[in-house]
Amino acid sequence: MTTLTKPEDAPAPTGSEAFLSVRDLRVQFSTEDGAVKAVDGLSFDLERGKTLGIVGESGSGKSVTNLTVLGLHNKKNTTIDGEIVLDGKELLTASESEMERLRGNKMAMIFQDSLTALSPYYTVGRQIAEPYSKHTGASKKEARDRAIEMLGKVGIPQPKQRVDDYPHQFSGGMRQRAMIAMSLACNPELLIADEPTTALDVTVQAQILDLLKDLQQEFGSAIIMITHDLGVVANMADDILVMYAGRAVERGSTREVLKSPQHPYTWGLLSSMPRLSSDVNEPLLPIPGSPPSLLNPPSGCPFHPRCTFTDKVSGERCSGERPVLPVGRGSACHLTADQKQQVFIDTIQPRLG
Structure with a gap:
């Protein structure tokens, strides 16, 4: 049975002009093996x-x-929470x-x-x-x-x-x-x-x-x-x-995300793409590991089992604390802004050319 609840802690809209507004959307599918958390707290706007x-x-x-x-999911095995508003019309209800x-x-x-x-x-x-x-x-x-x-x-x-x-x-x-x-x-x-x-x-x-x-x-x-x-x-x-894993890990303008990406997952996506300027014999750099099971997603940051930069974060924050994606431009990562910039300059930018 589909259940609907209004989110209490969803991020505030980025502007009143949004034509489509999605707030704290969560979608789960009931299976014989358990609940698949396909979407887990997603928010975005589109003008x-x-x-x-x-x-x-x-x-x-x-x-x-x-x-x-x-509204195309099978309501018999789907649980949906959150809010979707299209031109002032609430769709989930x-x-x-x-x-x-x-x-x-x-x-x-x-x-x-x-x-x-x-x-x-x-x-x-x-x-x-x-x-x-x-x-x-x-x-x-x-x-x-x-x-x-x-x-x-x-x-x-x-x-x-x-x-x-x-x-x-x-x-x-x-x-x-x-x-x-x-x-x-x-x-x-x-x-x-x-x-x-x-x-x-x-x-x-x-x-x-x-x-x-x-x-x-x-x-x-x-x-x-x-x-x-x-x-x-x-x-x-x-x-x-x-x-990644049903969550938004980074957002921004196209120029911002492609020119100065902030999340290790985005770095991985960009690094795995072939470039015209690269040597034809230069191997691509795939993201290590595989996407997680959404039946039992990792605790904390869902990307931490595949991330190569967790050693830069003190303690066990990556595995124990879920990072928050800020409103507007930003990424859901425990690395500080200075660390992100330094890693990008030292490691990622040379790969991208």
């Missing part, structure tokens, strides 16, 4: 017309967070009928795998036209015309003919474009893109990202970009939220 990049390894809670925003009116209309999602997200039994055009007709009351002809229009907007050649094709008749890049067309058919004010460029070649990836930016300028949508690729958020996002 209209802005893009927030949420990055982290698989299992960090990125997709779970945004499926919660859309909204009825299913209210959420159905919002999904696809005021908020929409581009799912990670377009081949499985699109039904093989219906034409691409029908799948774009159906939600448009449902939310706007448009006739079949008007909805079909809208589908053709949206396919043209996302760069599908000969949209009047391709509107009657099935998903398997589209290439991977074209299916992804069709997913974007379906998501944007009703001009949603919030667009969630879950790994929208996964399994696409770099040329198509760049085209998809440029398309999202162009459509954002046209429709004024707020975008959440979910990815593990920091190169994608560098090109797309205004702000970055770094997640």
